[in-house]
Amino acid sequence: MLSWTCPAPLRDRPxxxxxxxGGGALSAxxxxxxxxxxxxxxxxxxxxxxxxxxxxxxRLAFSTDSFVVRPLFFPGGSIGDLAVxxxxxxxxxxxxxxxxxxxxxxxEEGVELDTVARVARALGAAARAAGVRVVTxxxxxxxxxxxxxVYVNTSGIGLIPAGVDLRPERVVPxxxxxxxxxxxxxxxxxxxxxxxxxxEVGIESDCAPLGGLVEAMLAVTPDLxxxxxxxxxxxxxxxxxxxxxxxxxxxxxxxxxxxxxPVAAACAMLGLDPMYVANEGKLVAFVPREHADAxxxxxxxxxxxxxxxxxxxxxxxxPGMVVARTGLGGTxxxxxxxxxxxxxxx
Amino acid sequence: MLSWTCPAPLRDRPxxxxxxxGGGALSAxxxxxxxxxxxxxxxxxxxxxxxxxxxxxxRLAFSTDSFVVRPLFFPGGSIGDLAVxxxxxxxxxxxxxxxxxxxxxxxEEGVELDTVARVARALGAAARAAGVRVVTxxxxxxxxxxxxxVYVNTSGIGLIPAGVDLRPERVVPxxxxxxxxxxxxxxxxxxxxxxxxxxEVGIESDCAPLGGLVEAMLAVTPDLxxxxxxxxxxxxxxxxxxxxxxxxxxxxxxxxxxxxxPVAAACAMLGLDPMYVANEGKLVAFVPREHADAxxxxxxxxxxxxxxxxxxxxxxxxPGMVVARTGLGGTxxxxxxxxxxxxxxx
Numbered sequence: 001m002l003s004w005t006c007p008a009p010l011r012d013r014p015x016x017x018x019x020x021x022g023g024g025a026l027s028a029x030x031x032x033x034x035x036x037x038x039x040x041x042x043x044x045x046x047x048x049x050x051x052x053x054x055x056x057x058x059r060l061a062f063s064t065d066s067f068v069v070r071p072l073f074f075p076g077g078s079i080g081d082l083a084v085x086x087x088x089x090x091x092x093x094x095x096x097x098x099x100x101x102x103x104x105x106x107x108e109e110g111v112e113l114d115t116v117a118r119v120a121r122a123l124g125a126a127a128r129a130a131g132v133r134v135v136t137x138x139x140x141x142x143x144x145x146x147x148x149x150v151y152v153n154t155s156g157i158g159l160i161p162a163g164v165d166l167r168p169e170r171v172v173p174x175x176x177x178x179x180x181x182x183x184x185x186x187x188x189x190x191x192x193x194x195x196x197x198x199x200e201v202g203i204e205s206d207c208a209p210l211g212g213l214v215e216a217m218l219a220v221t222p223d224l225x226x227x228x229x230x231x232x233x234x235x236x237x238x239x240x241x242x243x244x245x246x247x248x249x250x251x252x253x254x255x256x257x258x259x260x261x262p263v264a265a266a267c268a269m270l271g272l273d274p275m276y277v278a279n280e281g282k283l284v285a286f287v288p289r290e291h292a293d294a295x296x297x298x299x300x301x302x303x304x305x306x307x308x309x310x311x312x313x314x315x316x317x318x319p320g321m322v323v324a325r326t327g328l329g330g331t332x333x334x335x336x337x338x339x340x341x342x343x344x345x346x
Numbered sequence: 347m348l349s350w351t352c353p354a355p356l357r358d359r360p361x362x363x364x365x366x367x368g369g370g371a372l373s374a375x376x377x378x379x380x381x382x383x384x385x386x387x388x389x390x391x392x393x394x395x396x397x398x399x400x401x402x403x404x405r406l407a408f409s410t411d412s413f414v415v416r417p418l419f420f421p422g423g424s425i426g427d428l429a430v431x432x433x434x435x436x437x438x439x440x441x442x443x444x445x446x447x448x449x450x451x452x453x454e455e456g457v458e459l460d461t462v463a464r465v466a467r468a469l470g471a472a473a474r475a476a477g478v479r480v481v482t483x484x485x486x487x488x489x490x491x492x493x494x495x496v497y498v499n500t501s502g503i504g505l506i507p508a509g510v511d512l513r514p515e516r517v518v519p520x521x522x523x524x525x526x527x528x529x530x531x532x533x534x535x536x537x538x539x540x541x542x543x544x545x546e547v548g549i550e551s552d553c554a555p556l557g558g559l560v561e562a563m564l565a566v567t568p569d570l571x572x573x574x575x576x577x578x579x580x581x582x583x584x585x586x587x588x589x590x591x592x593x594x595x596x597x598x599x600x601x602x603x604x605x606x607x608p609v610a611a612a613c614a615m616l617g618l619d620p621m622y623v624a625n626e627g628k629l630v631a632f633v634p635r636e637h638a639d640a641x642x643x644x645x646x647x648x649x650x651x652x653x654x655x656x657x658x659x660x661x662x663x664x665p666g667m668v669v670a671r672t673g674l675g676g677t678x679x680x681x682x683x684x685x686x687x688x689x690x691x692x
Contacts, residue, residue, distance in 0.1 A: 016453045016462065020489030030485060034459065038466030039449070039473065039480040051481035053446050056505045058402025064448035064501055067487045100399050102410035103385070104499045106452070107362045113380065116362065120384030127385065134385040135397035139376060141367030142690065146494040153450045155410055155501030159402045159628045344488065 019339020021068075023232025026339050049090040049229075052160065058164075061096035063087055064155040070344045072119060072149055074193040076185070076204030077280070080122030082346055083152040085280055086231065087211050088130045092214040093227040093283065095166045097160025101127060103137040103154055108147030119150050132156065163199040163222040169247025177250065177312035178285045180213060180305045181206070182258040183235055187277035187342055188266045201262040203325035208281030213304040217285065219305035220298045225286040229337065231346055233337050234276040238284050239312075239322045240336040250322045252312035252334065275324075276337055278345045365685020367414075369578025372685050395436040395575075398506065400532040405508075407442035409433055410501040416690045418465060418495055420539040422531070422550030423626070426468030429498040430614075431555050431626055432577065434476045438560040439573040439629065441512045442504030448471060449483040449500055454493030465496050476555035478502065509568040514591025516571040522638035523596060523658035524631045526559060526651045527552070528604040529581055533623035533688055534612045547608040554627030559650040563631065566644045577692055579683050580606050580622040584630050585658075585668045586682040596668045598658035598680065621670070622683050624691045632660065 015235045019026040050063035064088045070080045084101065091098040103123065107116060124140065127134050189195070189205040210229065217224060226246075230238035235257065243250045259267075267274050288294045292310065300304030322334040365372040396409035411432045418425045430447065436446040449469065453462060473480050535551040538544070556575065563570060572592075576584035581603065589596045605613075605620045613620050627650065633641045638656065645651030668680040 013408040016455055016457045016487055017457060018455055018487050018489070020453065021485055027485060028464075030459075031483070034463050035449075035451075035466050035483065035485070038463060039483075049482070049484075051446070051448075053481060053503065055406065055445055055503060056404025058403075058404040059407075060401065060404075060406075060503070062446060062448060062503060063482055064450045064499065065484045066450040066486045066499060068452060068453050068488050068492075072444060087579065099401055100397070100408060102397075102408060102501050103381075104410045104412040104450075104501075105381075106412050106414060106497060109362055109364055111361050111362045113376075116376075117380050117384060120381050124385040131686055135399060136395070136409055137372060137377070137381065137394075138411045139381070139689075141362055141364050142414050142494060142497075143364070145491060147412075148492040151452060151488075151497075153410065153412060153499040153501075155448050155450075155499075157399065157401060157406070157408060157503065166567045197665060243358075286611050344486075 018028055018343045022057040022236055022340025024337035024339055031205050038232055038285060041132050050094045052094060056312055061091045061094035061158040063090035064153065065090065066151060066153040067346055068151050069346050070148060071193055074205060075189045075202060077207035078119060078122040079152055080119045081207045082280060083123055083154045084126035084130055084208050086346060087154040087156040088132060089210045089229045091156050091158035092211045094160060095164035095214065095218060096160045098130060098132045098156055098158040098211050100135045101132050101150065101154050101156045105139045106147055106151040107139065107141045108144055108149055109141055110144045111149045116150060130162060130211060148286045150160060166224060166226050168226050168242045171242060171246035171248055171286045171314055173248055173257040173314050173316040174289050175286045175314040176289050176310055178296055179257065179309055179311050180283045180299055181307040182260045182281050183282060184259055184263040184274035186280040187345055189245055189262050190345055191270065191342055192266065197226060199262055199266055203266060204263050206279055206281035208304060210283055210304060213299065213302045216298050216302045217295050220294045221291045223288060225288065225292065227283050227284050227285050230279050232278050232340060234278055235284060236275045236334050237337055239334065242286060243322050244320045247319045249315040251315055252322065253323045254324045255327045256309055256311040258307055258309050272341055275334060276341055302335040364689045368686025369583055370683035370685055396440045396648055398440060405506040406503040407437045407440035407506055409436035410499065411436065412497060412499040412551060413692055414497050414690050415692050416494060417539060420551060421535045421548060423553035424465060425496060425498055426465045427472045427553045428626060429469055429500045430472035430476055431553050432625035432692060433500040433502040434478060435556045435575045437502050437504035437574055438557045440506060441510035441560065441562050441564060442506045444476060444478045444502055444504040444557050446481045446501050447478050447502045449480050451485045452493055452497040453485065453487045454490055454495055455487055457495045458491045462496060466483040476557060510564060512570060512572050514572050514588045516658055517588060517592035517594055517632045519636050519662040521571055521632045521660040522635055522656055524633055524642055525603065525655055525657050526629045526645055527653040528606045529625050529628060530605055530609040530613060530623040532626040533691055534609050536691055537616065537637055537688055538612065545608055545612055548613060549608050552627035554650060556629055556650060559645065559648045562644050562648045563641050566640045567637045569634060569637065571634065572631050573631050575629050576625050578624050578686060580624055581630060582621045582680050583683055585680065588632060589668050590666045593665045595661045595664040596658060597661055598668065598670045600670045601673045602655055602657040604653055604655050618687055622687055
């Protein structure tokens, strides 16, 4: 059902392909085989979206993301919203309370200043909504034909509360897998805008900050095991990363994964699997079984988690592998995507 | 003597021009009139290269920079070196000890993976030389024709020691202006490589980390008033920013500003003023008069400050303005550059 933009043999080619930016296996190869050895580190933190740093007695989360989404404005958001929520959510997935952001712009010569202003206003509004301050920035300009209007990098710092320790290594068989809501909307919204598709029911990006939801979950117990926001590569990539990082197996009940009917219909038409479509306002949590009901209740009581659902569990079998039980009672392997279904999704 | 890439009337045009990325008056206008109002803040920190953030009891410096230099490799360095030293130096100018970096890559489809690896290795080596760790990263890919090989964003965090408080507002008449070494090499090295010019004496970029030099200066006294690295816009832009931020006047003895003879010769040939040419391994310090001799001695004892020199002083006259006393005994105003002499210098 998936149509990759880069078939497997590209892996051996000597040039960068779009899939190297897709958050799947090609991205992981680039990081593991090229970047990490060059940077001289083999810290697990460098593999994830956010690093934990001890500095001056404070335990900080530090994260960076560049945004190259096309188009700049789409149903439910813009590159400015993504730039805030993407980085804020990476910090929140460390259990941190996001505090400050930087904003680095790469503008293409000739782009209208009004467009830059619209992006900046969206970014400012999203920062206020997420409760973070943009405190430092940088702007570069490149010649026409060497950019695409506006690229945005945001980096962020958050403070990790005492007792919170979220990482795949803490996942154990028996953990319950919870998703905070319906998946697939962001990717379908971008694609429909780009391809000028119109569905009967408009589909908007779910782009939203998750700091408040994470705080509500940690108020139940600081002992959550891992959180991840399923962006590029979708829920499939997030679950695979956690399975690989924890050395456990993950079993997902396919029918339990909430997908809005318009998104499911659009995916069927476009040949996409909702499990692989990017989200920008959802999280997946691996929760100790004894806390699962209470955490789920806290999530459902929060506006960003009203549709939260238990979608699976962690098993000792098939370590590193994600398996879906299908609606018909069958089983299929949910692979790490190789490249990406939709380039420049964020 | 200056040849601007953007004449004044462009200021009123509705589109982004190269000069908006030049670190001069057009850059400042973009920040002050478009970005800061949109971000909803009017914090002075947002105007400078580095913000000071209090978090979990720690006093942090936080900085970001995107690098779009062309070509990627040049005499004396590469975009990887710049990406480390640019951000490390911004942190050091806050008096912070640089600790960690993020690395966000925007790769152009089709660029050779070997090129990416070379950039990454240079970045890793520069980080080790500067004593910082690259702890988190992100990679995006854009289609051919929407990038230029490799763009790099780095953001960084450093810890500001107790008692250090560097900002233009602390500058007072009587302060001594010290430059850490000869100016102009980086810009001329980039331009000569780009234009394929060959001078009798090869000119290499001065790209280098300044954290150690700043530590040596602060060991003399934590009571320095302000530090700035004169990158885009050169010494002229750095001095103008400090004059404007402090509401004082700055007088520079033109003959006291060290310029290597090959750089001076190249500038004369190219029609550039060394005062406006970018540096990537130099700083300018505003030092209370009573500490000036001791700070200068400490700088000269450090490898990165061997050619340090007193180049001027702060006066109560002409607040916000920088004036140069010329070799012939005359006086000229050293304006904030409008756009930039050399696009994509860093």
